[in-house]
Amino acid sequence: MPKDSSNPMGNAWLHRYSVLVLVCTFLLVIAGGLVTSNEAALAIPDWPLSYGKLVPPLEGGIRFEFAHRMLAATVALLTLILAFWIQASEQRLWLRRLGWMAVGAVLAQALLGGAAVKFVDPKPLSIAHACLAQICFGVMVAVVVGYALACPPEDQHQHWQAKAYPTVLAATAILLQTALGAAVRHNLTSAIPHIVGAGISTALVMWAGLGILIHHMEDTLLRRYATLLLSLTFVQVFLGVAAYMSRIATADDPQPMPMMIGFTVAHVAAGSLTFGAAVALALIVYRDARPANAVLAHGGMAVA
């Protein structure tokens, strides 16, 4: 039976465990970036086995792809345990649902990865794989932040639409940016749509982040997350420029060069962190904007 969790963070170990799963999911995103940047995505042509074995010969690109697969299996297992744990110990229905949503996203991601191998890297599948990775990370962020959130006092009720829409839009724009970035990496489009998207999503992030800083400077939590989102976005823009320039600078080299790999993987990782920060901020804003009674009465809270 789920316990009463009117005191969020009531189970500190569950919170710590969810953070662990989030960190592993982030490492998985980095591992995926390393696979693509090293052009090793199809170094293992079979799935779910690897060269017909559980452990393939670990050489060249096989190491990146196999490490990615092993990390993915670990994250899937950790996420499943997390969902069961939340189910058993949490009263908040939306959080229990979020736990199972994370399981579904991770399993769908594994199937997409397998399909990309089986069908020899069709571009739409590879792009969907990159986007779902971002969604998996976003859902895990929502689990961690949502678990830690306290229900707001009654007097904090405001019109949530007015406050939450900019952050939701910013998070959505960052997710779309992931799709465009993946399309560039898989040579489906030129870099121009991604560059235009960077301008739009940066503007939306500034609208959301600066709006919060201007109107809610006194709220420590909001201020911290808004500052984090803005900082990560600017870092991400810098990394995007660096990744693009390094790609041009090493275009004539016979193989992916460490500088290009480093900037590109950092860009992918910072993209996930930016999206995660936007999801977290949207969740906090939404929480703050809803009456506590509504949260408890409906037993659910939407996630950006």
Place this chain on the structure above:
Amino acid sequence: MKKIWMGIGVVCAVSLVSCGGGGTEAPKADAGGGAAAPAAGGAGAVPDEANGATITGKVMFDGTAPKEKTIDMSAVPACTRAHANAPAKSEEVIVNDNKTVKYAFVWIKSGLPEGTTWKVPSTPVMLDQNGCMYKPHVIGIMAGQNIEVKNSDPTNHNIHPSPTVNQEWNESQPPGSEDKMKTFARQEVMIPVKCNVHNWMRSYIGVVSHPFFAVTGDDGSFTIKGLPPGTYTLEVWHEKYGTQDQTITVGAKESKTQDFTIKG
């Protein structure tokens, strides 16, 4: 509703586990656009070398030859050992001593009589993985002709051609394993081939529906023999410098020279 989703999930999982990698074992034809080629060794016209025209030429390089880039194989000791005496160099641009270009693919792009089916050679063309490099770097085959993919290295490779017209496939080839016989059913110039285990390994295959093509070698020259009289578009393709077309008219038994110049 839940059962429907569970059913979809199970079907997806089963189809993923059971479906093949898309490899095309010779002589099975690949899927793709256009008409599939006849099987190797089947009936068809052959170039008339006695009465047909001959086009010869060179692919010249104009400019300063780019420095050949060194490949870093240090991540794979088996590959490094194969180049213990001298580090491996990229074969993207090789300018010969006589200022000609190696690994340019020259072919008759258009002008051949419509409706002629050309005989596909029964001899396969070898593509060897040797010293963690593809040997040769560029090959030409007829659609339907076999490619014999060999692994001479003491390391694992995967062979991953990325065609746009033919079917893409990706297969592993462990050391000491049997050669693979592969074919492409449809004309496609050029198909990039990669090894994702060793990300510097790159090769190109020109697949043509007729036998009038050549790849330049150490002297940068090419010869196309047995052409029927006519006016043709002759194209040269290079990995870095793209394509160039020239129109040429030849009569029976006539020999003509047609050079190309690639600007560096």
